[in-house]
Amino acid sequence: MFSTTARADITFDGFTRFIFEGKQKQLPVIIVNQGNQPALVQVKLDWGDKQGTGELPMAVSKPLLLIPANSKASTDILYQGVGLPDDRESFLLLKVLQIPKKTVDSNAMAIALQHNLKLFYRPPLPGSVSAGVEQLHWSPAAAGRYRARNDSPYYLTLTEVALLDQSGVACGQAIDHLMIAPFSSYSLNVKGCDRPVSQVAYAFISDAGLSHARRSNL
Known part of the structure; x- marks a missing residue:
């Protein structure tokens, strides 16, 4: 018999989605570790819809973070300024994977939890x-x-x-x-x-x- 452990200690400082405004050079993302143990977190980007293909014109400044217990850390989303439409929003996914600590119990299995958050790139657009x-x-x-x-x-x-x-x-x-x-x-x-x-x-x-x-x- 195996027991499984899954902990959701990671939050995003109250955000459930992120808006990258066209005038910005970078977008800070704050990741909060509410657990009593350090958390190893992997951050990456992906296209958010089926129309997205090819290499992403955005990048993450710190794709791997070790966040102390009951603390927070930040990474930046960077955009080179070209590669996304300027007449409409673009939809991407911010994928944050909490990598579990290796368990010492041979009968236990730790599960990695991934958060998929919506990220919208918004160039200067009319209306709202x-x-x-x-x-x-x-x-x-x-x-x-x-x-x-x-x-x-x-x-x-x-x-x-x-x-x-x-x-x-x-x-x-x-x-x-x-x-x-x-x-x-x-x-x-x-x-x-x-x-x-x-x-x-x-x-x-x-x-x-x-x-x-x-x-x-x-």
Whole structure:
């Protein structure tokens, strides 16, 4: 019989996502070790969507950190200034792996925990994320589907997306999470809704990671 140990002692100083503004040369990322033992942490970047290919034009200044117990350390995300679009946001993943300490118990197994945090590179753009959400266009599509069209240059993150019938009652199964890329559409496949729909209820996630409830007419 084996026992497993997994500890989630790493946090990010209150951040759940990171915004790299186009005017910045580098973006500091603070990693907090809340545990009573030193933590060895590996930090790396990856493309956040399937469209991303090739070598990343960003880098991490300190890809490996040894953080003392109940302390914090920082690393910087660096951008060379070219390689990402300047007319829309780019979506990347900040991957932080907490490397477990080797166990002395031969019957125990330590598990490495990886945090995948959203990182958005935002060049100077018109409008704002909240304005993009307000302009989000919802419409019926073929075969009982519905479509959300994002005409803004921002990634829009939505949670608890639910269709509402003409009485304002939820219809079908809600979608827990979706993210709509800039200048693109997203087709919603909502299961179990068999009556006319008049609104969509959802919450959008702000830059601060806070949830804001919204309703839109179809």
